[in-house]
Amino acid sequence: MRAWQLNExxxxxxxxxxxxxxEPQVEAGQLVIEVDAADINFADILQCQGKYQVKLKPPFVxxxxxxxxxxxxxxxVDIAVGTRxxxxxxxxxxxxxxxxxxxxxxxxxxxxxxxxxDAAALHVTYGTxxxxxxxxxxxxxxxxxLVLAAAGGVGSAAVELAxxxxxxxxxAASGSKREACLQLGADEFVDYGADDWYDTVMALTQGxxxxxxxxxxxxxxxxxxxxxxxxxxxxLIIGFASxxxxxxxxxxxxxxxxxxxxxxxxxxxxxxxxxxxxxxAELYAMAAxxxxxxxxxxxVGDDGLLQALxxxxxxxxxxRLIYQP
Numbered sequence: 571m572r573a574w575q576l577n578e579x580x581x582x583x584x585x586x587x588x589x590x591x592x593e594p595q596v597e598a599g600q601l602v603i604e605v606d607a608a609d610i611n612f613a614d615i616l617q618c619q620g621k622y623q624v625k626l627k628p629p630f631v632x633x634x635x636x637x638x639x640x641x642x643x644x645x646x647v648d649i650a651v652g653t654r655x656x657x658x659x660x661x662x663x664x665x666x667x668x669x670x671x672x673x674x675x676x677x678x679x680x681x682x683x684x685x686x687x688d689a690a691a692l693h694v695t696y697g698t699x700x701x702x703x704x705x706x707x708x709x710x711x712x713x714x715x716l717v718l719a720a721a722g723g724v725g726s727a728a729v730e731l732a733x734x735x736x737x738x739x740x741x742a743a744s745g746s747k748r749e750a751c752l753q754l755g756a757d758e759f760v761d762y763g764a765d766d767w768y769d770t771v772m773a774l775t776q777g778x779x780x781x782x783x784x785x786x787x788x789x790x791x792x793x794x795x796x797x798x799x800x801x802x803x804x805x806l807i808i809g810f811a812s813x814x815x816x817x818x819x820x821x822x823x824x825x826x827x828x829x830x831x832x833x834x835x836x837x838x839x840x841x842x843x844x845x846x847x848x849x850x851a852e853l854y855a856m857a858a859x860x861x862x863x864x865x866x867x868x869x870v871g872d873d874g875l876l877q878a879l880x881x882x883x884x885x886x887x888x889x890r891l892i893y894q895p
C-alpha cells in the first residue's frame with residue numbers, strides 16, 4: 571500500500587515521504603480499514619515534531635484519525651467487514667495511508683447518510699466541542715458564549731454546537747476570518763488581534779461579560795478572555811494552540827465566582843469510556859439529519875498533503891483540512 575511515513579522527527583512537510591509499505595496486520599481488538607478520509611490535526615504536526623504528549627519513535631505513519639471501510643477485523647471484534655467506521659488510529663499505523671488500523675472499542679459506525687469527509691472532519695473537533703460545552707461546561711440555552719479561534723477546527727465546531735443549543739455566540743478570530751465565522755452562525759464577531767477586543771466584547775454584552783469562554787488557544791488570549799467571564803461563568807480550557815501555557819490569577823476567579831474547567835476528551839478513555847458512546851450517538855444523529863455542517867477549508871490528495879500540513883501550522887486555513895488517499 572502507499573503510505574506517508576515519517577522517518578525522522580521534525581516538520582512533517584520536510585520529513586515525510588510517500589513509500590510502498592506492507593499492508594498492516596490486524597491484531598485482537600483491532601480493525602484494518604481502507605481509508606476514505608483522514609482529518610489533518612495540529613496534534614499530528616506536534617507528534618511528528620516530538621512535542622505531543624503521546625510520543626512515537628520514527629519510522630511511523632502519521633494521521634491520528636481516519637474514516638473508512640473495514641477490511642479485516644481482529645479477534646473479539648463484533649464490527650463486520652464492509653462496515654464504515656471512524657475513529658482514532660493505532661500508533662504507527664496512521665491515517666495518512668491507503669490503509670490504517672483502528673481500535674475497535676474506540677471506533678464509531680458511521681451512518682450511510684454522512685459523507686466520509688464530514689465524518690472525518692467532525693469526529694475530533696465536534697467531539698471536543700461536545701465534551702467542552704455539554705459535559706464539562708454544563709451549557710444552558712440562552713447563555714452567552716465566547717469562542718476563541720472560532721474559524722479553526724475545534725472553534726468552528728463550538729460555534730455551531732452552541733448555536734444549535736440556543737446560545738448567543740461571539741466568535742473571536744483574526745479579522746480575515748470574519749465571514750467564515752458569521753456563516754457558521756455566530757451572532758457577533760471580534761478580531762482578537764485588535765487592541766480593544768476586550769472593550770468590544772464588554773460593549774456587546776452591556777458590560778456583563780460572557781457565561782462561557784471556550785479557549786483552545788491559551789497564551790496572551792487567555793489573559794484577556796478570563797477577564798471577560800461573567801459572574802458564575804465558566805472558562806473552558808481546551809488547549810494551547812498558541813504554544814504558551816498561561817498562568818491564572820486565581821483571586822479573580824474567587825471574586826467573580828467563576829469556574830476554570832479543564833477539558834481533556836482523551837482522558838475519559840481511561841475513566842469512563844461510555845461517555846464517548848453518548849457523545850457520538852448525538853453528534854452523528856445530528857449529522858445524519860443535516861444539522862451539522864463542518865467547516866472544511868479543503869480536501870487534499872497526495873499532491874497537497876504536505877502543503878496542507880504547513881498551512882495548518884502557519885495558520886493559513888479556516889476550518890478543517892482533510893486528506894483523501
